[in-house]
Amino acid sequence: MTRDHRKALEKCKKEQEKEAYMKISTLFLKASFGAAGLWLAAWLVLSGCTKAAAPQATDRAALTAKSSIIFSGTVSQLAATSFPDVPKSAQTIVVKVDSIEKKPAAVSLKKGDSVTVEVKDASAFQEGTHATFYTDGWIFGSGVAVKEIGHELGAASESAPVTSAGKQTGQGPDQSSDQELMDRMKASDFVVVGRVTDVRKWNVPKPKSGAPSRITEHDPDWHEAVVEVQSVLKGGKVKGNKVIVRFPNRNDVAWVSSPKFAKNQRAIFCLNRDQTTGAPMTKYGGQQVNAYTCLNHGDALPISEEARVRSLLKNQ
Numbered sequence: 001m002t003r004d005h006r007k008a009l010e011k012c013k014k015e016q017e018k019e020a021y022m023k024i025s026t027l028f029l030k031a032s033f034g035a036a037g038l039w040l041a042a043w044l045v046l047s048g049c050t051k052a053a054a055p056q057a058t059d060r061a062a063l064t065a066k067s068s069i070i071f072s073g074t075v076s077q078l079a080a081t082s083f084p085d086v087p088k089s090a091q092t093i094v095v096k097v098d099s100i101e102k103k104p105a106a107v108s109l110k111k112g113d114s115v116t117v118e119v120k121d122a123s124a125f126q127e128g129t130h131a132t133f134y135t136d137g138w139i140f141g142s143g144v145a146v147k148e149i150g151h152e153l154g155a156a157s158e159s160a161p162v163t164s165a166g167k168q169t170g171q172g173p174d175q176s177s178d179q180e181l182m183d184r185m186k187a188s189d190f191v192v193v194g195r196v197t198d199v200r201k202w203n204v205p206k207p208k209s210g211a212p213s214r215i216t217e218h219d220p221d222w223h224e225a226v227v228e229v230q231s232v233l234k235g236g237k238v239k240g241n242k243v244i245v246r247f248p249n250r251n252d253v254a255w256v257s258s259p260k261f262a263k264n265q266r267a268i269f270c271l272n273r274d275q276t277t278g279a280p281m282t283k284y285g286g287q288q289v290n291a292y293t294c295l296n297h298g299d300a301l302p303i304s305e306e307a308r309v310r311s312l313l314k315n316q
Contacts, residue, residue, distance in 0.1 A: 105177030190235035220248030
């Protein structure tokens with residue numbers, strides 16, 4: 001056998017081995033992901049990234065499921081905040097929004113806005129850093145502040161903003177978001193414009209039977225915000241112009257969607273009498289007064305939404 005023949009046979013053998021490997025990998029991925037994964041399988045095998053792609057997609061899906069506000073943006077300031085209501089720390093950064101992927105319909109946020117993000121590791125960012133932020137709402141006042149759940153570095157492709165229902169803005173979210181907000185306000189006992197003057201920890205009273213209080217891994221860490229009512233948009237007159245609003249201070253998965261409040265925060269509060277903690281009254285100024293809750297996404301709106309809220313209530 002000549003040298004040329006041997007080379008030809010070796011080349012043929014290598015090509016057959018490569019083809020067999022591709023077929024096995026393709027069949028495996030096809031069996032795992034269905035016929036729709038056939039084209040993806042071929043691409044993954046050829047690009048050599050079969051091992052890395054699946055975990056990345058899984059991580060992104062998990063982050064998306066946990067997050068209520070997802071946006072891409074550019075870091076403009078470090079150790080700073082975008083509005084005075086937010087406590088400044090080494091963990092707070094200001095991000096200019098480039099695009100929005102997901103948010104509750106009631107949250108006023110658009111391209112070009114500056115958002116305060118309380119990040120997990122400030123050393124991962126510098127001014128000019130581009131990233132996609134997976135977050136949950138934190139403080140809503142004259143602006144928006146969020147807490148980081150996770151992030152992906154790098155600029156994201158432009159995509160139409162998405163409402164809480166998953167509809168893109170091109171599908172007419174204004175009508176659905178207005179209806180959603182109207183439904184929320186109709187279900188509220190009070191809708192007020194106010195300012196948080198104090199925040200204090202609140203402990204659930206012990207049962208009268210003497211039985212120990214039940215503690216779970218999802219303990220909410222209840223706090224009470226004292227809200228000075230500046231205007232009542234729905235409901236009767238507020239005695240003393242103050243209301244007590246209970247809220248879970250933990251970002252546990254059971255409470256991650258609930259608004260958190262800070263001293264001097266201004267907002268529009270959609271309030272209901274407390275039917276969650278089992279203690280509908282609380283002490284304030286030496287008296288027993290009603291306690292209220294504000295537990296769901298959109299129950300606390302940025303003060304910039306006041307005109308819209310008044311208009312909706314007027315036209316109902």
